[in-house]
Amino acid sequence: MRLLILLLWLLSQPLLAAETREIELSSGESVPLTVFPGKGGDRLLLWLPSEFGLSPRQHATAEALAAQGVTVWLPDLHAAWFLAPGRYSLNGVPPQAIAELLARAAESGRKVFVMAPGRSVGLALRALRRYQQSGRDTAAIRGLIAIGPRLFRRTPQGGEATEFLPVVDASNLPIFILQPRNAGGFWGVREVIERLQAGGAPVFVRVLPRVRDAFNRREDTTHSEEETTRRLPAMVLEAMRQLDPLGGLPARAVPLAGEDAAPEAAKGGSLLRPRSPPEAA
Secondary structure: OHHHHHHHHHHHOOOOOOEEEEEEOOOOOEEEEEEEOOOOOOEEEEEOOEOOEOOOOHHHHHHHHHHOOEEEEEEOHHHHOOOOOOOOHHHHOOHHHHHHHHHHHHOOOOEEEEEEEOOHHHHHHHHHHHHHHOOOOHHHEEEEEEEOOOOEEEOOOOOOOOEEOHHHHHOOOOEEEEEEOOOHHHHHHHHHHHHHHHOOOOEEEEEEOOOOOOOOOOOOOOHHHHHHHHHHHHHHHHHHHHHHHHOOOOOOOOOOOOOOOOOEOOOOOOOOOOOOOOOOO
16 A cells, blocks of 8 residues: 555656756767756666667656656767767767766766666776776766676677677676576676676676567567566666665776777678688689
8 A cells, every 4th residue: 555655646746857958078079968857866877878879768767767766867979979870889989988977977966877788888887997097986986787788899700709898807896787588698698797796896687588689779679578668667776776785886997908999890700701612623
């Protein structure tokens, strides 16, 4: 009965309308931002787009989180850097720019969480590491929620060994992974967790049954994907509850072995190559 009364009360509260802003970065870029204000809460979610851009389907999730007091920022990175959506489009976004967005979010006085899907998880990790190196208040950033992370430096081709982004081994921040079960990345998530933990990252994981990558953004959704999308706000809130007690980002970043790098497009496997035609006799 108490839960029913609480739900009815929440539904009766007027939602604050989404706002459109622009954040000017020190580098000169202007980042368009859709803000869903969370009334009376103390948390802010910086939700990075996927490599394929923002989706209108994200708005319902953002509105549901705002109704629970979580302010949500949706930056349009593709518009800010004039990028065409595509698998490696976010390579054109400097991690330092995302670190600056994090600093602006922290200025709100709220506890800041980052959420990123797919390949944008790598961009988020690289940005969070730069934030750690900036000397700013790391406790203001409470952790990363990664949806179906794709952290390959190069996608393995034809039996090749997996090569991860260098930042995977140099991340020590609290991370909560929401991993779709019917996605290719499911089979490699154990290794991702082990690599992150070896670098000092506390990692939580929740497997999402019967859904594919981009379940909350794609148009050809199944019934299970629609149901999981409706439950996504509750899962995000639970992830925040798990991450928050860990105290935020450590003050010092883990040393990075080698050069920081973005994902690279596959150039064809070394194990599977087309056969050359036989030479003429």
